[in-house]
Amino acid sequence: MVTIQDVAKEAGVSAATVSRVLNNNHSVSIKTREKVKKVIKDLNYQPNLLGRNLRRMETRMVLVFLYNISNPFYSKIVEGMETIAHKNGYNVLMCNTNAKIETEQIYLNFIKNKLVDGIIFTSPAMRHKALSELAKDYPIVLCNEYERNTQAPVVTIDNEEAGYDAVNHLIRLGHKKIALIGSCQVRSGYERELGYRKALKEVGIEINESYIIRDVGSYKGGIIGVKKLLALKEKPTALFCISDLIAIGAIKQLKKNKLRVPEDIAVIGFDNNRIANMYDPSLTTIAQPRYDIGKKAMELMIKRIKGNLTSNPIIKLQHELIIRDSTLPIMQ
Amino acid sequence: MVTIQDVAKEAGVSAATVSRVLNNNHSVSIKTREKVKKVIKDLNYQPNLLGRNLRRMETRMVLVFLYNISNPFYSKIVEGMETIAHKNGYNVLMCNTNAKIETEQIYLNFIKNKLVDGIIFTSPAMRHKALSELAKDYPIVLCNEYERNTQAPVVTIDNEEAGYDAVNHLIRLGHKKIALIGSCQVRSGYERELGYRKALKEVGIEINESYIIRDVGSYKGGIIGVKKLLALKEKPTALFCISDLIAIGAIKQLKKNKLRVPEDIAVIGFDNNRIANMYDPSLTTIAQPRYDIGKKAMELMIKRIKGNLTSNPIIKLQHELIIRDSTLPIMQ
């Protein structure tokens, strides 16, 4: 292994000078700099960052906690994070937490043990009290999911307003019997339900509690939800699913029951998942500004690492309704 | 920050003894051990791994290069890797390479700079010569994609045989006019085409080169492929797509042309992507043993790190044909 000492010796300078060249310190004469650079190249010297990191007591790495990398929702978010990170000399690493507190604990040690400078949570399994404690001592940023009392910087959208917009779209298409399939175990789901209620209330539609299918998630949740809804006497004409995967499960089950989407029943999803456009029919959905969410989260993170962020802002970015083939004006 | 020195002082022992306790070294009396453990807890001491890593000249971290985390194909693979890694005291981190050589270079420095002990490539953008050079100096393992001459350990499936099995399934259903949509830019795609040719040849079906749509990939590739095939005079009755995403694009385009799947045209995919089961119709496909691929890759990696792997094996695990709704015996 080639060390900074080897380079120094070979170039006839001190290690400090080599270090200065490595770090683009201006106070090195052009001649010395060139000489050192040549030796670095000749010896194929690779700085050992373990030494540098120990000395500087930082790693310039940020770790992103992902529930599961297979959730395509997060890829654009991570891209946004990478853009800002690279611009600031940081690198982004990711890990799967599988929504398990134990797995989170393993990777939490990365920050406690100084292996990374900060952690961005996308959907924390641990409770907000523990998170808030953590955020006091370490740079922590939350992305998308949070709880009301969490004391940490947050970047997200206004889920209530987004839910409102989704349901309002169905209302404007003439629908009155609108069902909701989703999970309220996470705050975003809860807020989307609030938006659903607000939209219905606003136009004087009474809320039918049996139209609200809670605590189901993902593809299977959509199937379960539709089964329950189709067992009702008065079936809904439209469905607001709080995620695209739920919507897809729902549509598949509707088709199984010979119901056409959107002719017999309109379906709207949430997230603008990649598959939303690929599915048949393509999904009307709410798009989150994922790239910008990622950028903003990393901006906050780097500010926080550098000590330039002392408050805990909750930043809400703008969502967007994307109209595709799964919703249509109601047939009379 | 609490250091090992602080713990030592508080416990009335030397730093060396604290270190021994931390590393479960047996030569510490039970009494001292308990005392030290108590102080560690009281002071909430977190060992600074930057120091340890520098001293040991290892990080016990393995980095996985992912083309893009949004590719759900890799999530099970990574899970397999994590299982083996954790069992051996290693941790798994991931990064997006976006199939860009420049991005790969950034993260390649992680291993050169000692920040990780090894790198697993899933679909390298860099060429096999550079990879082979790298593998001489650093622990490198390839997962799925490789080239004939790459000198590094590889874990994959037998893509030719898998392609053969897929096409043979169509043949046994009575199909004779079988088209192929896929990309030959990667070796796996090329080998699947070889299997396609072998299966047809074996039963004496002459290969119609206009049935082979190359250099298209992903969802859009499926759409493009079907457009080309439907422009032919003699249309195929079955389609072998070398990925599920291609298959989904193909099916969507077929439906657009009022062709029913599987009644009018059978479609088979590849990968057993999560969406394969969710799509309508659900996809017949080839499943790769993803969890086992990940496990095996990490096993090789850890062996390699520890110097117990000097050859470059190519390990091929067993695939499986999954029959669902997108294929049916041909209608006469």
Next chain:
DNA sequence: CTGTTAGCGCGTTCAC
């Protein structure tokens, strides 16, 4: 502009 010195936190070696 450059070299010397010191030390980041830890684990290991060698005494005892």
Next chain:
DNA sequence: GTGAACGCGCTAACAG
């Protein structure tokens, strides 16, 4: 069973 001393590779502070 334990402590003292050393050094991993690097950079910051200081002196010149």
